[in-house]
Amino acid sequence: MAKKKIKRTSQLERILIVILAFTLSISLILFLVRVVLGMFVGSDTTESSTDEKTEEKISIFKDSKKKKLTEEQQNRVDAYRKENPDLSEEDAINQVLMNLDLEPYSITNIIEDDSDMTLLVNKYNAMPEGYIPDDLVDINYVCEIGVDYSCTTMDRVQLRKEAAKAYEEFCEAAAKEGLNIVAIAAYRSYEYQAGLWSYYADLNGQEYADEYYARPGQSEHNTGLAVDISFNGYNFNEIENYEGYDWILENMPKYGFILRYPENKVDIHRYGYESWHFRYVGKEAAKKCVENNWTLEEYTINK
Numbered sequence: 448m449a450k451k452k453i454k455r456t457s458q459l460e461r462i463l464i465v466i467l468a469f470t471l472s473i474s475l476i477l478f479l480v481r482v483v484l485g486m487f488v489g490s491d492t493t494e495s496s497t498d499e500k501t502e503e504k505i506s507i508f509k510d511s512k513k514k515k516l517t518e519e520q521q522n523r524v525d526a527y528r529k530e531n532p533d534l535s536e537e538d539a540i541n542q543v544l545m546n547l548d549l550e551p552y553s554i555t556n557i558i559e560d561d562s563d564m565t566l567l568v569n570k571y572n573a574m575p576e577g578y579i580p581d582d583l584v585d586i587n588y589v590c591e592i593g594v595d596y597s598c599t600t601m602d603r604v605q606l607r608k609e610a611a612k613a614y615e616e617f618c619e620a621a622a623k624e625g626l627n628i629v630a631i632a633a634y635r636s637y638e639y640q641a642g643l644w645s646y647y648a649d650l651n652g653q654e655y656a657d658e659y660y661a662r663p664g665q666s667e668h669n670t671g672l673a674v675d676i677s678f679n680g681y682n683f684n685e686i687e688n689y690e691g692y693d694w695i696l697e698n699m700p701k702y703g704f705i706l707r708y709p710e711n712k713v714d715i716h717r718y719g720y721e722s723w724h725f726r727y728v729g730k731e732a733a734k735k736c737v738e739n740n741w742t743l744e745e746y747t748i749n750k
Contacts, residue, residue: 610727
């Protein structure tokens with residue numbers, strides 16, 4: 448009887464073990480299902496969160512751009528995009544900030560503060576009538592009549608003091624490379640520029656004069672920060688074709704100069720290409736312009 452009782456107890460234990468195992472298996476399966484479902488739900492949540500952050504960044508970007516705009520400029524952006532539907536909002540904003548949606552000379556902003564070496568003078572921004580910088584100094588490394596091509600009579604060749612120092616240091620460095628840089632034009636007075644523009648307008652028409660000779664007050668030469676150069680006796684408007692010009696372009700930003708009217712940006716600066724016209728903006732600004740392939744117009748809206 449005792450053995451028979453032990454046998455029945457063993458069978459009961461086995462039944463209980465099976466039931467327990469089955470229960471544990473079901474629990475494990477449910478747990479795994481929850482884990483898998485949680486992974487998918489978590490992924491969707493993460494993607495949603497990422498999308499929200501991306502949208503937030505885009506909104507911040509748009510808002511930061513729009514903060515630069517006046518109501519009048521925003522209206523111009525909207526109108527410009529209607530005329531140019533393939534233009535992105537960012538490009539439209541940049542072009543409006545550079546006034547490229549307007550005809551040249553249709554507006555004129557007068558620059559009252561000349562303390563910034565990166566001041567922008569172009570077909571929309573002008574120095575005051577009769578402006579004369581108060582820190583002009585005579586410079587060395589100037590052209591010699593009868594020796595250097597296109598060198599004309601000049602009583603004095605001047606730049607603003609900071610630009611003059613940088614120009615002479617640049618010429619000294621170039622001389623060590625066998626490049627004899629000379630200035631063929633630097634500061635021009637308001638009156639001189641008026642006569643120059645009128646002469647070429649009468650000779651070749653206003654369109655030609657506006658492309659190559661700025662109107663008075665809107666010439667960089669009026670600022671005392673621009674210099675036209677030649678080197679080694681070459682024709683100034685062909686210097687890009689001669690050995691040594693690449694060295695000039697590569698090293699000019701080290702002394703605070705930029706090529707003001709590059710050939711690939713005529714649609715922005717709106718002058719003809721001038722390989723000889725260099726503008727002093729300071730070392731930091733010159734470096735940024737070269738690194739980003741910016742004109743002074745592009746630098747101005749990004750600084």
